[in-house]
Amino acid sequence: MKLGFHTGYWSSGPPAGVEEAIAEAERLGFDSIWAAEAYGSDCLTPLAWWGAKTETVRLGTNILQLSARTPTATAMAALTLDHLSGGRFVLGLGASGPQVVEGWYGQPYPKPLARTREYVEIVRKVIARERVEFSGQFYQLPYQGGAGLGKPLKSTVHPLRTDIPIYLAAEGPKNVALAAEIADGWLPLFFSPRGNDFYKTALQNGFDKPGARRSWDTFEVPAFLPVIVNDDVEQAADWVRPMLGLYIGGMGAKGANFHFDVFARLGYEAECARIQELYLGGHKAEAIAAVPTRMVEDISLIGPLAKIKDELAAWKESVVTTLLVNADAKTLRTLTEIVA
Known part of the structure; x- marks a missing residue:
């Protein structure tokens, strides 16, 4: 199992201590570092800035939101960062949710799967330096309408890697x-080893499709994993509860919150409903307090080091291939030792 460092979301500004943690992650032999975006900082600029001070770690977006850029603009960024990093770039994409897509980017959200399929196909065409012509439900290149002067183009930049x-x-x-x-x-956000069979089946369904790109042997699953080492389990859980309260309670409307659904499938539907009710009602502190410790433990490694070591075994036996952690340099060192 590999390790990656996730720089996390920015709050009011850049996260403190991130450059030191990135340097330590590379020194420890981490596989990758990742940057995120929502509706504040973007994920490409920090990755380029911080990644310029690294030499071996892969540089991934987790995630670059589809609605923020056209497919060709995303492909241009991928080509550029791949050249600048010497072939270390990984393009992590995601559809986000309707509140962000329509509220922030002013783009329609319906049919995200079909839209994603078209998006990825166009990105691959650009990266392969093909002349791009595409006539889909969501994307047309050249654009149909307007001045009527658009023509099929291919990237002026030759890719360092065509795939x-x-x-x-x-x-x-x-x-x-x-x-x-x-x-x-x-790229799972909230993975629990208890849900491993559910996701294993879903992944197998994809691998079984005609023309699937990968198989179990070559497919990567880097999963975000909060790690809090603390002899007091409840205190450790308190570091994670605010994130779960936000995602379950406020990152999506009622009936359209995919994070809510993840935990409901784990058996927490009643708890999720309570958290969401409190959060959307403006009672954020109560919503956070309503996150049960066992829910935190399902998607995190928290508590004394011995407990974390024991629980790590379930992650190693799951479909996850890389643990993406967001922690200080000391915790990164500790985690490297117990994973090894």
Whole structure:
């Protein structure tokens, strides 16, 4: 099992201590570092800035939101960062949710799977330096209408690699299957070893599709994993509860919150409903407090070091191939030792 360092979302500004943690992650032999975006900082600029001070780690977006850029603009960024990093770039893509897509980017959200399929196909054409012509439901190149002067083009830049890895973020079974069918990896946000069989089936459904790109032997699953080493389990859980309260309670409307659904499938539907009710009602502190410790333990490694070592075994036996952690340098060192 490999390790990756996730720089996380920015809050009001850049995360403190991230450059030191990245340097330590590379020194420890981590496989990769990753940057995220929502509706604040973007994920490409920090990756280029921080990645310029590294030499060996792969540089991944987790995730670059489809609605933020046209497929060709995303492909241009991928080509550029792959050249600048010497072939270390990984393009992690995700559809996000309707509140961000329509509220922030002003783009339609319906049919995200079909839209993702078209998006990835166009990105691959650009990276392969093909002349891009595409007539899909969501994307047309050249554009049909307007001045009527558009013509098929191909990148002026020759790719360093004509097949840059593309990973898809997904939570529902159809989305996960799509990742296995058309991508090189799957990026789960909230993974629990208890749900391993569910995701294993979804991935197999994708691998079984005609023309699937990968198989179990060559497919990557880098999963985000909070790790909090603390002799007091409840105190450790308190570091993770705010994130779960936000995602379950506020990152999506009622009936359209995919993070809610992940935990409901794990048996927490009643708890999720309570968290969402409190959060959407403006009672954020109560919503966070309503996140049960066992829910935190399902998707995290928290508590004394011995407990973390024991629970790590279930992650090693799952479909996950890389643990993406966001922690200080000391915790990175500790985790490297116990994973080894």
